Amino acid sequence: MGKIISVANQKGGVGKTTTVINLSAALGHRGKRILLIDIDPQGNAASGLGVNAQEGVTSYDILINEVSAESAVRKTATPGVDIITANQDLSGAQIELVNMLARESLLKRALEPLRASYDFIFIDTPPSLGLLTVNALTACDTVLIPIQCEFYALEGIAQLMTNIKMIKQNLNPSLLIEGVCLTMYDSRTNLSREVMEDVVAHFKEKTFKSIIPRNIRLSEAPSLGKPISAYSPESQGAQAYEKLADEFLSRNP
Numbered sequence: 001m002g003k004i005i006s007v008a009n010q011k012g013g014v015g016k017t018t019t020v021i022n023l024s025a026a027l028g029h030r031g032k033r034i035l036l037i038d039i040d041p042q043g044n045a046a047s048g049l050g051v052n053a054q055e056g057v058t059s060y061d062i063l064i065n066e067v068s069a070e071s072a073v074r075k076t077a078t079p080g081v082d083i084i085t086a087n088q089d090l091s092g093a094q095i096e097l098v099n100m101l102a103r104e105s106l107l108k109r110a111l112e113p114l115r116a117s118y119d120f121i122f123i124d125t126p127p128s129l130g131l132l133t134v135n136a137l138t139a140c141d142t143v144l145i146p147i148q149c150e151f152y153a154l155e156g157i158a159q160l161m162t163n164i165k166m167i168k169q170n171l172n173p174s175l176l177i178e179g180v181c182l183t184m185y186d187s188r189t190n191l192s193r194e195v196m197e198d199v200v201a202h203f204k205e206k207t208f209k210s211i212i213p214r215n216i217r218l219s220e221a222p223s224l225g226k227p228i229s230a231y232s233p234e235s236q237g238a239q240a241y242e243k244l245a246d247e248f249l250s251r252n253p
Contacts, residue, residue: 001115002033002035002115002116002119002120003120003141004141004142005121005122006136006140006142006143006144007124007125007144007145008143008145008160009127009146009157009160010127010133010156010159010160011127011148011155011156013127014146014184015181015184016124016146017040017044017124017222018183018218019183019241019244020122021045021222021227022218022227022237022241023122023241023244023245023248024036025227025241026227026229026244027120027245027248028079028081030245032080032119032120033117033118034080034081034120035073035083035118035120035121036082036083036121036122036124037084037111037123038053038059038086038124039059039086039124039126039133039136040090040126040132041087041088041091041093042086045083046085046087048225048226048227049077049081049083049226050077051076051085051225053086058086058089058090059107060093062106062107062110063106063135064100068110072084078227078229090132093131094131097131104134104135104138104171105139106135108138108139108172120252122144123136123140133163134167134171137167137172138167138172141175142175142177142178143177143178144178144180145157145160145177145179145181146180147181147182148183149182149192149196149214150191150195154198154199177203177206178251179207179208179251180207181208181244182196182207182208182211182212184213185211185212185213187213208248210243210244210246210247212237212240215236217236217237217238218235221237229242
């Protein structure tokens, strides 16, 4: 049975989609069967893997139109990685979900039939704590939290942890923290080091030792529809995600 992991942080620009794409690619190259599910209306996970999010069945259809998740799965050019895309249709889903029966568990029910087909299923969430993110946290086994090494990095994390606690109590009793991944680290600055120390002090062993640096190649790769491993495999960014994949697998043997 595949493990479902939500990648979540209510702050935008912290590297959620970058982490989902590049960790999925690195795991795919290690022979793992990966499904990436985008429930962010921006739909950046698809473009980052060279997939047109405007075509075919999307996560909106799964949540709102009760279309089977199996019919939404699309292949990518990255070995081992499939995707369920999202697009702007999801923008209104928050409102449409309000009146739906068991609205918090729609994604969970949709994904259960796919567990047997994949080793890991990653959910890329929007930068908010609305019903889409609640669906992701209800559906998953664990939460991976990217935190950028910048000022106010921990802002909002307390609220995210409160929401995770509430969902654990009311909707998903087995929900756990997969880990915290530090992103956009700049070794030249005291700020990055201070943020790293604060995060480690707060999350302790839940903090991944593999740290993602601020790297221009990581910023360029999505515009070409490629993970960093395909765009610039020798770059610092690519090597960092390779290390993260190895550490991730050491926690999930």
